[in-house]
Amino acid sequence: GAGVSQSPSNKVTEKGKDVELRCDPISGHTALYWYRQSLGQGLEFLIYFQGNSAPDKSGLPSDRFSAERTGGSVSTLTIQRTQQEDSAVYLCASSPVTVGELFFGEGSRLTVL
Amino acid sequence: GIQVEQSPPDLILQEGANSTLRCNFSDSVNNLQWFHQNPWGQLINLFYIPSGTKQNGRLSATTVATERYSLLYISSSQTTDSGVYFCAVTNQGGSEKLVFGKGTKLTVN
Numbered sequence: 001g002a003g004v005s006q007s008p009s010n011k012v013t014e015k016g017k018d019v020e021l022r023c024d025p026i027s028g029h030t031a032l033y034w035y036r037q038s039l040g041q042g043l044e045f046l047i048y049f050q051g052n053s054a055p056d057k058s059g060l061p062s063d064r065f066s067a068e069r070t071g072g073s074v075s076t077l078t079i080q081r082t083q084q085e086d087s088a089v090y091l092c093a094s095s096p097v098t099v100g101e102l103f104f105g106e107g108s109r110l111t112v113l
Numbered sequence: 114g115i116q117v118e119q120s121p122p123d124l125i126l127q128e129g130a131n132s133t134l135r136c137n138f139s140d141s142v143n144n145l146q147w148f149h150q151n152p153w154g155q156l157i158n159l160f161y162i163p164s165g166t167k168q169n170g171r172l173s174a175t176t177v178a179t180e181r182y183s184l185l186y187i188s189s190s191q192t193t194d195s196g197v198y199f200c201a202v203t204n205q206g207g208s209e210k211l212v213f214g215k216g217t218k219l220t221v222n
Contacts, residue, residue, distance in 0.1 A: 033211065042199065043213040056210060089154060093211075099144045099203050101161040102211055107154060 004105035006092050012111045021108045023075045025094030032075050033093045082112045115140045115204040119214035126190050126221050134185040134217045136200030144203035147185050151196045190221045
């Protein structure tokens with residue numbers, strides 16, 4: 001597609017379950033970012049992938065969070081043993097170059113009951 | 114890490130009014146973007162402007178990198194301009210992540 005695609009758009013889960021969120025970046029974009037936005041708040045950086053370099057994981061809030069990017073394209077953010085404080089909108093963005101203009105997807109809204 | 118401060122935090126305008134939103138940052142940057150987050154949550158790119166001035170219709174932006182600030186001008190505001198405006202920067206020589214300010218919430222009545 002023309003833009004960044006994220007799925008699912010909405011996910012409701014029970015506390016303690018694992019969830020996977022998917023991001024399909026714009027074709028040809030080498031950089032991929034995950035951010036989190038809690039209700040009424042700004043964007044919190046989670047993780048950044050650039051080409052074949054080691055990802056910048058400095059924003060992951062705990063070891064329950066992990067992400068991978070396969071084949072330099074699609075990325076999956078996994079949250080294990082979800083907690084209520086994980087409820088937020090998870091936003092993915094891609095960029096054609098290392099430090100360039102970011103384009104965001106529509107986000108995945110996660111609700112943990 | 115680099116700090117990004119946006120002002121004002123909230124702004125209420127009557128339709129047709131003009132406004133200026135400000136973004137201050139604490140260190141040198143090699144990337145600066147302005148985004149509009151609409152009421153449905155979608156982040157829309159307004160400007161990629163690490164330096165200089167750009168204009169797009171009723172919106173324009175200026176970044177003075179040496180003074181560590183950027184301004185977003187909205188002229189003849191419309192109700193569709195409502196939402197949250199975010200400034201985001203990448204610290205030159207630092208991490209390549211884009212750091213966001215807390216945003217300016219604009220309401221146009």
